[in-house]
Amino acid sequence: MSKASLQDQLLKAGLAKKSGKQPKQKKSAWGRVNRHDKDANTRPSAEIEAAKKAAAEKRERERQQARETSARQREEEQRRAQRAEVRQLILDHAEKLASHGEPFYFIDQGRISSLPVDARLRRGLAARKLRLAIWEKRYYIVSATTAEKIAQRDPAFLIALPSGGEIRDPAYAEFSVPDDLIW
Template identity: 85%
Template sequence: SARQREGEQRRAQRAEIRQLILDHAEKRPSHGEPFHFADQGRVLSLPVDARLRRGLATRKLRLATWEKRYYIVSAQTAEKIGQRDPSHLVALPSGGEIRDPAYTEFEVPDDLVW
């Protein structure tokens, strides 16, 4: 009966994650500039507009995965997903920090930061 309860808890947790991702996913444009990211050793891209790109670059938006599809969700939703199962979140690089003081005045485009 303990295994049965564990199975029920896992199913309930998966249902919560599914609902969080599907209910709170940002609407993605069908065409746009590609946003490149790496997941499980593969380089992938999603079409995004300027608002989504800016949100992903500043970590106000995050990438979540459900059944081999990628969704853009808010940071608050990503935090809730991470509390349940962080394997459904795609780790984005921290990027953008400049270590050499001579280059601090030059901005690095977010599509070059990996």
């Protein structure tokens, strides 16, 4: 049995090259070793590709979340602006309520409520020239044109009044019903 030299064994294993001495790698101007080898595989590995793909997907998800967040913020700003406009309309154009007057009854969210009104306000409410609005749990009487502007922004701030005295039975057509009894 002949023993092969270490170099022969390394050549058979593919761990060494036949040429004796390897040339030194040249250093660049910055002191780094130039590692560009002609035999090196220039294609990135599958792991690197998978990492790049995952990073791109993550960036896209983050962009999508940022778009959704900014859209929600814009909608919230619009709602706040509309509420501010409604508040301004109600408070600026509200009719002055009588401190001592006849109560005007109406239904708000299933509850019977009342406001003290004088004869002029009662006639306006009955004729639908005036409407009821609510802001921070207080009731205000506003004109019909102001009510239309409020309804364009958010109709939830208006109180629906009952339709005015339609009589279904012709036998009672000649009798009038007071406005505050019409629900």
